[in-house]
Amino acid sequence: MRQSKKEITLSEQDALQDLLDQEKLLMNYYAMALTEGSSPAFRKAILENYTAQGNTQFAVFEQMLSRGYYEVQPAQKMMIDQNAEKFSKTKKQLASC
Numbered sequence: 445m446r447q448s449k450k451e452i453t454l455s456e457q458d459a460l461q462d463l464l465d466q467e468k469l470l471m472n473y474y475a476m477a478l479t480e481g482s483s484p485a486f487r488k489a490i491l492e493n494y495t496a497q498g499n500t501q502f503a504v505f506e507q508m509l510s511r512g513y514y515e516v517q518p519a520q521k522m523m524i525d526q527n528a529e530k531f532s533k534t535k536k537q538l539a540s541c
Contacts, residue, residue, distance in 0.1 A: 457513045464508060467501035 454462065474494040481487040508514035 456511070457508075460504060460508050460511070460513060464501070464504045464514075467497065467504055470497050471501055 471494070474490055474497055478487060478490045478494060481490055505514065509516065
């Protein structure tokens with residue numbers, strides 16, 4: 445039996461997760477448009493929209509966080525140190541090219 449749209453409802457958590465996913469997707473589209481844009485006016489408009497979209501995405505994230513729907517795990521110091529060392533080596537390699 446097929447459900448109609450009236451019979452399908454999302455929980456608040458599901459709706460916010462869907463919204464967050466869409467906001468992230470829009471951020472990717474704006475980033476792609478920014479890298480492909482060749483007109484200064486176009487790039488300026490896209491950058492402004494990208495910034496506004498980033499603020500919207502972060503607001504949705506904060507709502508999820510405040511409601512306990514999104515759990516952020518603090519990074520362990522060892523992981524931070526390993527990644528810092530990794531990127532330091534990469535930076536040195538790029539600088540020597």
